[in-house]
Amino acid sequence: MTAVSGTPTFKRLPRAVREQQMLDSAVRVFSRRGFHAASMDEIAEDAGISKPMVYAYLGTKEELFVACLEREGTRLMEAIAAEVVGADTPDQQLWRGLRAFFTFVGAYRDGWAVLYRQARGQQPFAGASAEMRERMVEVVAMMLGRALAAEGREVRDTDLEVVAYALVGASESLADWLADHPEADPEKTATRMMNVAWLGAGQLLRGETWTP
């Protein structure tokens, strides 16, 4: 880390870029080792930076993990939103959203297993994880609500929320399955989920219900 005059040096990187590089390293190391076994030494080494610098930028190992969760969660949401925005029918919206979701998980199987599965039930990460999930549920409920409104129908918010919880839960469960099956194809997994989800949700949208 000696600075040679005239060449771009490590120190000249803007703070935001430096932070993203540290987060890249942290995601890699957490994915490889799991939260508990990951060490700040290894993260600092992977980032080519001193450990005190990592602490100075991003705080404790816990704070770093939450920052990873939040960045990856935001990336996932953005990947889904970018795909959904171009679709003009509800089934195409859901299909594109699911395809983007499973493509993301398929590309980062290790990251999914570590970041999401570990974070879900574990203090102090359960809060950040639950918040991400709420955002996802909200987006799905809003999409469903719009699709219904477009057909001139109205459904109570609770009903939309419940359907959204079911769809998000089903997708998370299949994401775990995908993460555990390196041979499984993400797009095929999305198609399977679409079959379960849409052929159900599609009938609900047409106002059909099942009664005991």
Add this chain to the structure above:
Amino acid sequence: MTAVSGTPTFKRLPRAVREQQMLDSAVRVFSRRGFHAASMDEIAEDAGISKPMVYAYLGTKEELFVACLEREGTRLMEAIAAEVVGADTPDQQLWRGLRAFFTFVGAYRDGWAVLYRQARGQQPFAGASAEMRERMVEVVAMMLGRALAAEGREVRDTDLEVVAYALVGASESLADWLADHPEADPEKTATRMMNVAWLGAGQLLRGETWTP
């Protein structure tokens, strides 16, 4: 704990009964406090027994938590199986299974929140929790497979497994929702889940599929 001759004393309880009483106390205390804040002192006090006895019977706090998880998981599976066995059509099977599941969760909202949600991502409980989930997925996949076989149709095991993962994940997600909403009715929640699940699974069983 002085033994009075001729009266039934604490010490005369059979081991199995004693263990169940300790597990009852442990479930109560874990539900009230969460795993980390729960103390073996409080569990022993709730059970009216000395702390060394709790350790002698059921081991460390971690082992006790896993024993609680396993007992509650087995109870849940048995409650579902008892309901499903009397149903003769696939939709009635799924409906009764869902109703039993949400009735169980509704009756033990605190226990669900603590035992299942905490256990899911957290070492060293993730293993026991994943195992319970696998059993549930297997049972659902088997039910779906039988329903298909009854119609003379065959589907690859992977496809059944994937649908089962989606249904179990959706149900878990709605169980979390139910645990967080004390005002929500378990049977109504089961009906909502049935609407999402069956109107989807029902069309799959008739061989319909959605394609992009």
